[in-house]
Amino acid sequence: MTVLTAFAYGIYTFGPPVALFFVTVARHPHEIITMILGAFFWLLALLFASLVWIIVIPLKDTPAFTLPISVILQEVFRWLYFKLLKKADHLLEIVSEDKSDLRKHKIAYVGGLGFGLIAGIVMFANVLSVASGPGTVRSNQYFVTVSAFSTQVMIILHICWGVIFFAGLESKNWLYIFAVPISHMFISCLSLLINLANTPAYFLSFGYFLCVVFVALAFFAAGARPKTLVDFFKR
Amino acid sequence: MSTNSETASLLSGEARETEYGSDNDEGMEEQEEDGITVSPPLQGTREEEEETEQKDDEQSCGMKYVFKKILNVLPSFGDDGDDPTSEANEEALRFGAQQMILLIFPVFICMALVVAIQLSVEKNVTSSGTLIYTPFDEDTASNDGFVLLFALANVAIVITLVVVMTIILVCLYKYRCYKIIYGWLVVASALLLFVFSSFFFVEVLQVHYLFIDWPSFLVLIWNFGGMGVLVIHWKGPLRLQQAYLIFCSALTANIFVKYLPNWTAWILLAAISLYDLIAVLCPKGPLRVLVETARERNETIFPSLIYSTTMVWLVGMADRPTNKKKDKKNTDDTSGSSDGSHEEEEEEEGGGEREGRRDNDDGDDDTDGIEMRSIRAAADTNRERRRERQQQQQQEEEEEEEEQEERQGFKLGLGDFIFYSILVGKAAHDSTGDWVVISSCFVAILIGLCMTIIILGIVRRALPALPISIFCGLIFYFSSQYVIAPFAQVLATTQTFI
Numbered sequence: 001m002t003v004l005t006a007f008a009y010g011i012y013t014f015g016p017p018v019a020l021f022f023v024t025v026a027r028h029p030h031e032i033i034t035m036i037l038g039a040f041f042w043l044l045a046l047l048f049a050s051l052v053w054i055i056v057i058p059l060k061d062t063p064a065f066t067l068p069i070s071v072i073l074q075e076v077f078r079w080l081y082f083k084l085l086k087k088a089d090h091l092l093e094i095v096s097e098d099k100s101d102l103r104k105h106k107i108a109y110v111g112g113l114g115f116g117l118i119a120g121i122v123m124f125a126n127v128l129s130v131a132s133g134p135g136t137v138r139s140n141q142y143f144v145t146v147s148a149f150s151t152q153v154m155i156i157l158h159i160c161w162g163v164i165f166f167a168g169l170e171s172k173n174w175l176y177i178f179a180v181p182i183s184h185m186f187i188s189c190l191s192l193l194i195n196l197a198n199t200p201a202y203f204l205s206f207g208y209f210l211c212v213v214f215v216a217l218a219f220f221a222a223g224a225r226p227k228t229l230v231d232f233f234k235r
Numbered sequence: 236m237s238t239n240s241e242t243a244s245l246l247s248g249e250a251r252e253t254e255y256g257s258d259n260d261e262g263m264e265e266q267e268e269d270g271i272t273v274s275p276p277l278q279g280t281r282e283e284e285e286e287t288e289q290k291d292d293e294q295s296c297g298m299k300y301v302f303k304k305i306l307n308v309l310p311s312f313g314d315d316g317d318d319p320t321s322e323a324n325e326e327a328l329r330f331g332a333q334q335m336i337l338l339i340f341p342v343f344i345c346m347a348l349v350v351a352i353q354l355s356v357e358k359n360v361t362s363s364g365t366l367i368y369t370p371f372d373e374d375t376a377s378n379d380g381f382v383l384l385f386a387l388a389n390v391a392i393v394i395t396l397v398v399v400m401t402i403i404l405v406c407l408y409k410y411r412c413y414k415i416i417y418g419w420l421v422v423a424s425a426l427l428l429f430v431f432s433s434f435f436f437v438e439v440l441q442v443h444y445l446f447i448d449w450p451s452f453l454v455l456i457w458n459f460g461g462m463g464v465l466v467i468h469w470k471g472p473l474r475l476q477q478a479y480l481i482f483c484s485a486l487t488a489n490i491f492v493k494y495l496p497n498w499t500a501w502i503l504l505a506a507i508s509l510y511d512l513i514a515v516l517c518p519k520g521p522l523r524v525l526v527e528t529a530r531e532r533n534e535t536i537f538p539s540l541i542y543s544t545t546m547v548w549l550v551g552m553a554d555r556p557t558n559k560k561k562d563k564k565n566t567d568d569t570s571g572s573s574d575g576s577h578e579e580e581e582e583e584e585g586g587g588e589r590e591g592r593r594d595n596d597d598g599d600d601d602t603d604g605i606e607m608r609s610i611r612a613a614a615d616t617n618r619e620r621r622r623e624r625q626q627q628q629q630q631e632e633e634e635e636e637e638e639q640e641e642r643q644g645f646k647l648g649l650g651d652f653i654f655y656s657i658l659v660g661k662a663a664h665d666s667t668g669d670w671v672v673i674s675s676c677f678v679a680i681l682i683g684l685c686m687t688i689i690i691l692g693i694v695r696r697a698l699p700a701l702p703i704s705i706f707c708g709l710i711f712y713f714s715s716q717y718v719i720a721p722f723a724q725v726l727a728t729t730q731t732f733i
Contacts (some may be wrong), residue, residue: 029332029335029336030332030334032336032339033335033336033339033685036339036678036682037685040678040679040682043678043679043711043715046722046723046733047711047715047718047721049733050718050721050723052721053725054721054722061725063725063729063731063733066722067731067733071733074733079428094325094329095329095332097329108529118674118678119733121670121674122671122674122723123723123726123727123732123733125670125671125674126670126671126723126724126727127727129670137433143730147727150732151732153732154732157481163560187732188286188732191730191732194729194731195729195730195731199729203732
């Protein structure tokens, strides 16, 4: 039973990104490498954040202090990642054999997927492995459910953030550039309420709302217009 | 045609023996662990090959330019302005990226296999005893100082053993005692596939409370091991051979994770990558001697002679020959479209020649000079052969291409597979299955592998594959085990999503 439940949660959370990976990324070697690199950058950001957390001993029990620092670090590393890819851009162009305008957005999306996947694994994989175990007692019966849903929100947002942030930096569009860290900070701080206010309602409702908004924003940031969608379905 | 195909199959059979070599040895005695990645010569296109010398010179200039470019761009983030990369160089880069994945994929599978074994089987089995190579038991040490001392002593013994075995191997190779080497490898692989795999399967059965009678078990093991030895040392379907190689690496790595004392394993990983660095890069390092001997004898084409310790024709390169048909069926194959791979096959022809030219221009040291000449000679013969071939039958052409390709591509020692897997398996074991630790080790090792291959693309010579990856992995293991994992634990329990 627990194993079945764990599978359900796992498929719910990691299903979308893994499906995206196999459908879009897996066939392109350079994109797989880019994705692993994205994951590496996110891990570096997390490493520095946890160093801060380790050093500030009195605030070890609550992540409220480390949280903003971690978000800032993630955005800094996203920016560094962008810089690195920018430098390697012409190599990527050669390797991908893709001269279209969409190429840069594809790379941004792949980077976002790398960020999202590793973030999802770090935040949820251990919960999942405990949930699959012989049995656990939780004060809150919805603990794993909430974690699964929230992690999925974060993964989807990471993918969108990747696309939007890169597009913003590329075109010097300040709206896009600032939308990403601000929304990231907002949603992460909101997640503190899950534990403090003991209700996931705010986080999840805002999270899925933000998902919709940012998917739309990423859609436009990548240069698509409603007409593109119509054309796509007509084809 | 028939003779041709026979040679080709013989070659590939021998190639397999070679490949296998590393891992058995490690399995049994862990002689050689150094993996070597060898760069493929850059690929030129078929047309270029047939163009004039002058054109070739231009090409080489263009290539030099690109190398400078890569040097600028990758490590130091130099600016990227105008970029007159020629078709061929683009092909080379594409080929490199593809090869990278063809290496990453099996490494990933192997590490995943070891982690799976650790988490599902070993967790439930209490293992006692140690390998005879590590006589000092850390558990009996009275304090931390003695633990360190014991670990260092164990590592010293193991490394000495490795060095001695590698030197014996190099000597055997140098004096052309191929029969002895093959015999050694066959015995070792048989031992691994029959004895150690049966131990492993018994353990799996025990863990899952499955029952099987001895006769059936023995028949199954006999078939499993017999098929493995055949496939690895003689011939068989490529995928099956790859699967066996990966299984053997994983099994060997598992043995090490299981029986090496805790700190011995970590120190051994660091020490072995240092040794790898020395053995491959020092002018008189055993592995370098081995690689260079193979090149001097122009034996890269005959993988059996490359027997080179741990230098293995990895899955990736073996992947391409004759597999056009397979590739089409195989939709989940990471290497792109079959058209792409076909193009590359054509590309590869001119490779040796161009590398030769480049070496010439750069005025490398003596050994490279030798290599250059031989490669050039090879390229010339290739060219002639190619012309003849065009008049011959299609099938024959494919056979020869197969032969050609075995010379190309990146190679990664199975020793590298084993040590990467040991690191990840050890991480899984020591952190009792903490996914934060495991995944960060995965990412770190794969990034290290990518970096090694990129450097390989820049320096174009045999490189040790262990140091970057293993040190990356070690750094990330310890930092994730003691820094990231506790933080992630707090985040998970308080349901904070960063």
